[in-house]
Amino acid sequence: MQAIGYFSASARRNGQKRSIGEQNRAFLEFCQRSGFDIAATFVDPDDSASSGFQQLLDFLARPGRTFTVVVIDGLSALGPDLGAAALRLLELEGVGATVVLSSNGADAFKSLVDTWAERGEGTPVSERVRSAMRRKAVRGEVLGRPPYGYRVGPRRKLELVPEEAVVVRYIFRLYLAENLGIRKIAGRLNAENIPTRRGGRWSMVTVRDILRNRAYLGHYSRFGTTVTGSHPALVSPDDFRRVQDRLQSRHAPARSRTVTPFLLSGLAFCARCGNKMIGVSRRQSWLTRSGETRRATYRYYQCESRTNQSACGYNTRRAAELEAQVREALASDDHPAPRIRRAGNIDSYALELHAQAERIESRIKRNRRQVEELVADAAHGHISIERLKAIGAELAEEHRQLQAELAAARDRIRAHETEAERQRHLEQQRERLLREWDALPFDELQTAVREVIDRIEVDGEEIRVYRRA
The missing domain is CATH 1.10.8 (Helicase, Ruva Protein; domain 3)
Incomplete structure (x- = not known):
């Protein structure tokens, strides 16, 4: 079996800095003691350098490599703290290497976890915060911004905001009883001058999020914990299930589509109104005289004002044609002076x-x-x-x-x-x-x-x- 030594200027043992020479001697002693042949050594002689570590990764990734262990003087050789050492250990693990300590041959991963447990290192503050938040979630106490229709009460529980609760029930009724789609519901709310919580206009996203939010069943969920009956419900379980079934049936085909991005997104603008040209895809199918079904996809750039506001003219270009024209313009020396924003x-x-x-x-x-x-x-x-x-x-x-x-x-x-x-x-x-x-x-x-x-x-x-x- 072969061993690779990795030495770093950041290595320390018992709080004392270890020289490259000391690390090398410890590596040689380990190989002699354990019966390993020396395959190579890599050095990062500066605390901020990482070229030696990258060379080590490249060496390990070569095809036809035999079983090899990487020997380090200590976890500090892999970084200034245990978090950095963990990332480098995972990188070495990713190329199939086993990492051990030269002092006792211990597995570096186990040593990392044991040291973390002893010192409580890493992210102890965030760990304590997460634990405290989980305990609050179990009690049904609100964490973060309350959903539309509710506010945080004096005991950190959700309680109704009457004027907003009416709107939530109205949205569910429009969707179920009047069979309106999400876009039309947003339009109805805006036409009736019903503002959002922040006084803005309703969009398809805000309506959809309300229809999907299980908080309106009276359930509170955070950190994988769900507390039922923690606050007043706004929707019955049967109505909520019907809404989810309908949402899923409407959007199932869309989820199966593969969205192909447009090359000139964010760069193309309408010269007539100054608005962006957005990428649009249209799929069509038809029957030929022989009864054969044909399908085609059309991709083009269209003025956003035309698409979303029914404003501006029909300024539309096929995607492939516009992209080819841009390519030709780049090849030509006859182009407008550079426009610098x-x-x-x-x-x-x-x-x-x-x-x-x-x-x-x-x-x-x-x-x-x-x-x-x-x-x-x-x-x-x-x-x-x-x-x-x-x-x-x-x-x-x-x-x-x-x-x-x-x-x-x-x-x-x-x-x-x-x-x-x-x-x-x-x-x-x-x-x-x-x-x-x-x-x-x-x-x-x-x-x-x-x-x-x-x-x-x-x-x-x-x-x-x-x-x-």
Whole structure:
């Protein structure tokens, strides 16, 4: 059997920093003591470096690898805290490696869970908060914003808001007794000047959410706990069941559809009214003279004002035709001067890139919290270590993908830091688009199009493509 040593400048034992040399000696002693052959060693000599760990992952992912264990000096070699160590252990587990400690050959995963239990590390505050919230939910106490029709009473229980309760019953009656659809119910409420809780207009989403909310049965559900009869009901069980059956029967076909996104979404605008051109799909079927059934799907961009407000003219273009015309415009040097949208003195696209990076960082933090909660559950005996590994594998893969997305976003930010780099990057992207348009996966193609194009104005058969500058 073979062993791989991984040494890191962040490694510590009993609170004392461990040098790379000390870690290497401990690794050699482990191999001699356990009868392992040395396959390779990888080093991250700086606390902030991770290139050695990535090289280790690449080495382990090679085809034809024999059984190998990864030997570390301690959990701290994998990161500054147990949460970071958990993520890296899951990444190593994902490529089929077993990780052990050089001091005693103990399984690193078990050591992680045991250490977590001893120290209470990870997210102890959130664990306490979640436990307290579960206890409140069991008592039927309200957590968060109450549903429309109710308010939070003095004992933290839901109680009726009479004027809103009337509207809830009215919505259920319109749906069941008058057989109105969700869109027509929203229209009826708006026509009768019945405001939402915030004084706004009703939409299909708000009506649908009310029709689906089990709180109107008098049940309160949070954190997997349901308390029946915790507050006054607004709908009978029989009526609620009939509503759910009808909703499900109406939406079953829609759930089976595959939604295909549109390449120019968010970029194409109507030159006549300035509103967006939105992607619309239409499916048609017909019988030929021979009795054969034919089906076809038509995809096109249409002015949003026309689609949703019956305003503006019939400004519509077939999707394939418009996208091909945009491609031709990118290949031509005869194009309108770049149209630059700015917020203050800062390019709005640069702001968009920074916002994108921030969103990815937020998702990485959420992913990290989920891993920590898993380890905490294992430390408290709620799940087994094997279950931790199984669930954590997906989170580790998501973490890897998010890190790649963040690196790509930061690369794009760096490419726009100076005017010269920006221009060079945009021209490279334009050339790549023209060269690989048909070969690029949709997501990459759309990202590249958004980088190069600022806005497309459509006026019938005529278009104007504004490139970023």
